[in-house]
Each structure stands twice: as structure tokens, then as C-alpha cells.
Amino acid sequence: MKYSSTRGADAEHPKSFCDILLEGLAPDGGLYLPQTYPVLTEDELTKLRPLSYADLAYEIMHRFIDDIPADDLRKIVNKTYTKEVFGTGDITPIHTLEKNLHLLKCSNGPTLAFKDIAMQFLGHLFEYVLAKRHAEINILGATSGDTGSAAEYAMKGKKGVRVFMLSPHEKMSPFQCAQMFSLQDKNIINVAVRGVFDDCQDIVKAVSNDLEFKVKYKIGAVNSINWGRIVAQVVYYFKAYFAVTKSNDEKVSFAVPSGNFGNVLAGHIARMMGLPVKHLIVATNENDVLDEFFKTGKYRPRKTADTRQTSSPSMDISKASNFERFLLDLVWRDPAVVRELMRKVDQEGGFDISHCEYWHRLPAFGFISGASSHADRMRIIRNVWERYKIEIDTHTADGLRVAEQHREPGVPMVCLETALPAKFEASIVEALGHKPARPTGFDEIEARPQRFDVIEIDAAVVKAKIVAVVGGQGG
Numbered sequence: 001m002k003y004s005s006t007r008g009a010d011a012e013h014p015k016s017f018c019d020i021l022l023e024g025l026a027p028d029g030g031l032y033l034p035q036t037y038p039v040l041t042e043d044e045l046t047k048l049r050p051l052s053y054a055d056l057a058y059e060i061m062h063r064f065i066d067d068i069p070a071d072d073l074r075k076i077v078n079k080t081y082t083k084e085v086f087g088t089g090d091i092t093p094i095h096t097l098e099k100n101l102h103l104l105k106c107s108n109g110p111t112l113a114f115k116d117i118a119m120q121f122l123g124h125l126f127e128y129v130l131a132k133r134h135a136e137i138n139i140l141g142a143t144s145g146d147t148g149s150a151a152e153y154a155m156k157g158k159k160g161v162r163v164f165m166l167s168p169h170e171k172m173s174p175f176q177c178a179q180m181f182s183l184q185d186k187n188i189i190n191v192a193v194r195g196v197f198d199d200c201q202d203i204v205k206a207v208s209n210d211l212e213f214k215v216k217y218k219i220g221a222v223n224s225i226n227w228g229r230i231v232a233q234v235v236y237y238f239k240a241y242f243a244v245t246k247s248n249d250e251k252v253s254f255a256v257p258s259g260n261f262g263n264v265l266a267g268h269i270a271r272m273m274g275l276p277v278k279h280l281i282v283a284t285n286e287n288d289v290l291d292e293f294f295k296t297g298k299y300r301p302r303k304t305a306d307t308r309q310t311s312s313p314s315m316d317i318s319k320a321s322n323f324e325r326f327l328l329d330l331v332w333r334d335p336a337v338v339r340e341l342m343r344k345v346d347q348e349g350g351f352d353i354s355h356c357e358y359w360h361r362l363p364a365f366g367f368i369s370g371a372s373s374h375a376d377r378m379r380i381i382r383n384v385w386e387r388y389k390i391e392i393d394t395h396t397a398d399g400l401r402v403a404e405q406h407r408e409p410g411v412p413m414v415c416l417e418t419a420l421p422a423k424f425e426a427s428i429v430e431a432l433g434h435k436p437a438r439p440t441g442f443d444e445i446e447a448r449p450q451r452f453d454v455i456e457i458d459a460a461v462v463k464a465k466i467v468a469v470v471g472g473q474g475g
């Protein structure tokens with residue numbers, strides 16, 4: 001299995017999994033993608049059906065990761081997907097709401113959002129690869145809440161890894177602050193920036209663009225374009241499919257609350273591998289760039305100033321980074337076309353494919369889309385509570401809202417639960433008039449001692465911090 005960039009640079013010298021794992025963007029600004037997808041036969045699918053989550057994860061992942069010995073990969077996977085970490089041996093259990101309407105519960109990991117599923121794997125994988133290469137990494141990231149905490153809980157205590165996480169000062173929910181800032185591990189460094197999320201993101205870019213600094217201080221990333229995260233997310237689409245069907249002639253649709261297009265891209269890859277998926281429903285909130293594309297063929301990423309702050313904040317994204325990976329499949333894998341489309345995004349603010357052959361090809365990939373509003377989320381959270389007596393979070397509500405418009409008789413609909421309501425208490429109180437249940441162990445989280453620095457919007461200060469910590473710990 002070899003990987004090359006969506007924009008085609010160096011296609012004659014494709015790379016292996018471990019090489020791209022630590023690299024982030026390809027040198028030409030594109031994203032790495034396998035040169036072909038492994039396609040499963042009917043027989044192979046049947047063999048996967050009875051497997052446990054960890055065994056299934058191994059079977060899917062080893063097809064993408066052929067430069068880690070099988071025994072080692074199996075160990076990493078077994079260490080990651082345990083009842084201790086995810087609260088249940090099923091890892092992503094199905095909760096049936098009614099006939100042919102299911103929730104896939106992906107949020108039982110340490111930070112109560114689906115990002116743990118991939119990030120926990122990445123934590124073990126990084127530790128393994130870095131040890132093999134006698135290397136270390138300083139992960140520099142920016143978060144508006146979920147990614148940062150998932151990364152920190154995955155990387156805390158891991159050898160060879162430090163995390164420097166920037167977050168907007170006093171902009172995250174009290175629960176999210178408590179989750180991140182109460183970590184006392186010395187390889188986790190929290191920095192609160194007096195600004196908004198985009199200011200944090202700009203600092204990360206400024207530091208990473210200083211190539212000399214980046215190399216000297218081994219700066220890396222775990223943002224949502226990381227291919228290792230996507231691979232790990234493919235697994236639960238298979239798990240869910242097997243959980244709601246009896247045989248492989250049945251088709252299933254998935255509804256996915258989407259922001260950076262990472263989660264639903266994993267569904268697309270599962271489908272390309274031969275999983276019988278009928279529709280992949282891309283659900284957005286008011287930030288509807290993706291909905292607009294799937295409805296009109298126009299892709300117009302918004303400017304930061306036009307990105308709305310909503311009650312499903314983890315989907316407040318103006319530019320869906322992983323979308324470029326799907327584009328390559330859409331344009332018959334011609335990187336020159338992707339290059340041109342992305343040039344238009346950079347220079348003209350977007351592109352429109354509604355008049356070309358690609359637009360007519362789009363339905364073959366099974367995507368459907370929809371957007372929802374704050375009022376929709378509140379209504380869905382109330383309905384689900386009244387009808388099924390369970391609490392869902394605002395992002396999951398976005399998914400269910402679009403799912404309910406596209407249910408088909410006889411086709412199971414699986415809605416991905418992407419976070420637990422406890423993370424977004426204020427919105428649940430608004431919808432239901434009471435606080436959401438908290439999983440055990442989280443009762444007094446806001447009362448724990450917190451450890452973080454507050455800084456102005458200044459990349460130089462962040463660099464100085466990295467130099468001090470790395471130097472001080474003998475990096």
C-alpha cells in the first residue's frame with residue numbers, strides 16, 4: 001500500500017504509511033491518499049462479520065498499514081480498543097431508537113467525543129513509530145475544544161511525545177477547559193491565547209512555516225488531515241454495518257455530523273472498500289459549505305469572518321480540509337484536476353463543477369446532504385428525549401435532523417453520535433430544562449486544579465515556550 005499526494009507531486013515515488021504518518025501535508029500542499037483502496041470480496045466481508053472491535057480494526061487497518069509487522073500492529077490495536085478505555089467491549093455500541101433508526105455510540109472514550117477512537121490509536125502508534133526511529137515529536141495544535149482534549153488524553157504519558165495545545169482563552173465550555181487544563185502530565189502543555197480559535201490556528205501556521213524552527217524542534221501535528229486518524233475511523237462503519245444487518249445483501253445509510261469532512265470521508269472509504277452503504281448523509285450546521293457543494297456543485301469555503309459561531313461548535317468550520325481527498329476520487333484520480341480546483345479555491349475563492357462531467361458522476365458516490373439551525377437542534381434534542389428517553393448532544397442532533405429527512409423504507413439508518421451531551425451542558429439545559437447526565441468520574445471535573453498559561457496573540461511567545469520546555473526537559 002503506497003501513498004501519494006492528492007496534487008500529484010512525487011507520484012513516481014510514493015510513500016509508505018509510517019512515512020506519511022508524521023508528515024502532515026504533502027510538500028505540494030496536498031493530502032496523502034492510498035494509490036488504490038483495498039476492495040474486500042464477499043467472502044472476506046463474511047469473515048469480518050463476527051469479529052470483535054479490536055480484531056476487526058486489525059483486519060481493516062493492516063490493509064492500509066503494511067510497514068508495521070503484523071504482530072506489532074495487532075498489539076497496538078489490542079492495547080487501544082479496550083473496555084477500560086471505551087467503557088464497553090463493543091467500543092462503538094449500537095443503540096436502536098426504533099425499527100431502522102439507530103445511533104452509533106462513538107463517544108464513550110476518555111474525552112466523550114468520537115475523536116477519541118482515532119486519537120487513542122494514534123497515541124499508541126506514535127509512541128511505537130518514534131521508539132523504532134529513536135525520534136521524538138513536539139505536537140503543536142490549536143483547538144476549539146474536542147480535538148485538543150482528545151489529543152492530550154491520547155498522548156499523555158507517551159514516550160517521545162510532547163503536546164503544546166493552543167486554545168482561545170475563556171472561549172471553551174467550562175467542562176472542556178476542565179478536561180484539558182486539569183491534566184498534570186509534564187508532556188502536556190496548555191496555552192490559552194487571548195483571542196479566538198483562528199488566532200490560535202494562525203500561530204500554529206506561523207510556527208510551522210518557520211522551517212528551520214520546525215525541523216530543529218521536531219514540530220508535528222495531529223490535526224484532522226492525519227491519515228492515521230482516517231484509517232482508524234473506517235473501522236466503525238464496518239462494525240455498525242454488521243451490527244444492524246444479518247447478511248451482506250442488505251444496504252445501510254449513515255448520517256454523519258460533519259465539519260472537516262474527516263468522519264464522513266472514512267465512510268466513503270468504507271464504501272469504496274465494498275461495504276454495502278446506500279447513502280452517506282453529510283449533515284452540517286449553519287456553516288453549510290459542504291451542503292452547498294453536494295446540492296449545487298459549488299464549493300465556496302467561507303472566510304473566517306463569515307464562519308458562524310453555533311451551538312454545535314465542533315462543526316463551525318469554514319474550509320473542510322479532508323474534502324480534497326474525496327475530490328481526487330471524484331475526478332477519476334487525476335491530480336492535475338485537483339491541483340487546478342484547489343488553485344481556484346486559493347485564488348478565486350472557490351469552484352463550480354455543476355457544468356462538468358464530475359457533477360453527473362457525483363450520485364454514484366452515494367452522498368446526500370442537509371443543514372440545520374439552532375432551532376432544529378433544540379427541537380430534535382427535545383423530540384429524542386420525549387420519544388426515546390435519551391439525551392443527545394447538539395452535533396448528533398444535526399445528524400439526526402438531516403437523517404430524518406432521508407429515511408427510506410427497509411434501509412437501516414445509522415446516525416453517528418459524535419459527542420455526549422455532558423460536554424455541551426448549556427445547550428441541553430436550553431432544550432430540555434435540565435442538566436444532562438454526566439458519566440461517572442466526571443462529576444467534579446471543574447473543581448480539579450488547573451494548569452495553563454495565558455498569553456497574547458504572539459507566535460514568538462509560543463516559540464519561546466517550546467524552546468524553554470524542550471531545552472529544560474533535555475530534548
Ligand SMILES: *Cc1c(COP(=O)(O)O)cnc(C)c1O
Nearest residue numbers: 146258259260261262263314418
Ligand atoms: C470534530 C467533530 C465533528 C466533525 O467531524 P469532522 O470529521 O471534522 O467532519 C462533529 N461533531 C463533533 C462532536 C466533533 O468533535
